[in-house]
Amino acid sequence: MKIEELEADRTWLAFDPMRQLRPHLTSTGFVRLVNEVQRPEGYRLIASWDGELGRVASALGFRQVTSLASGRHLAVDDLTTILVARGRGHATRLLAWADREARRLGCEHIQLGIDTHRHEAHRLALRTGYAISTFGLTRRL
Template sequence: MKIEELGADGTEKAYEAMRQLRPHLTSAGFVRLVNEVQRPQGYRLVGSWDAASGRVVAAAGFRLQHMLAHGRVLVVDDLSTVPAARGQGHASRLLAWLEREARYHHCVQVHLDAGTHRYDAHRLYVRNGFSIKSFRLTRRL
């Protein structure tokens, strides 16, 4: 299992994994949004490769931020695995990679949001050392 950051020329490789989390996006739409909108705002992608198929089967999108409440943090915007590869350790290895990246950049915390209905994801995150510290409230405009 290989973990590797994906540059702009590799964005499409993360689509199949991200499609599980963001099904409203087409492949072309995903690549355009990531490369033209999100990357200029600091968004980065990292993928976990399946050795047998040579494809990215799990991916995480993240950015570094500085928050008044917490200081420097790494924020995970997106983390997803294709269904056939779940339970094989890809997400846990991505989380470990993200933690190393956060430490490298002198972050004091790693943050991520998970939908309230994503119970399997909650268990994964807690198993990997995350704590539920707050609720993020939203209001549709």
């Protein structure tokens, strides 16, 4: 297992895990959205390689944010692992990487956004030291 940050020319490598989380995106649409919209806003993409599979098995996307309510923090928008690689520790190691990076950047904490229906992800987050501190509410426009 190897963890590395993916630069813009390698964004496509994270598409397989990301489509597990964001099935509405096409490969081209994913790369374009990340590289042309999100990266200029500070989004970074981290990948976990599975040696057995020989490809990226898990990905984490985040931004460094400062807000009045939360101060300086990392906002993890995307964390996902392909089905065949779940349970191998990829997401746990990506969260540990994010923790080290947040400390390096002088962040006060990490906010991890998880959709309400992703119960396995909730269990992982709680098991790795995250706590439910707020509820994010959404209203479609």
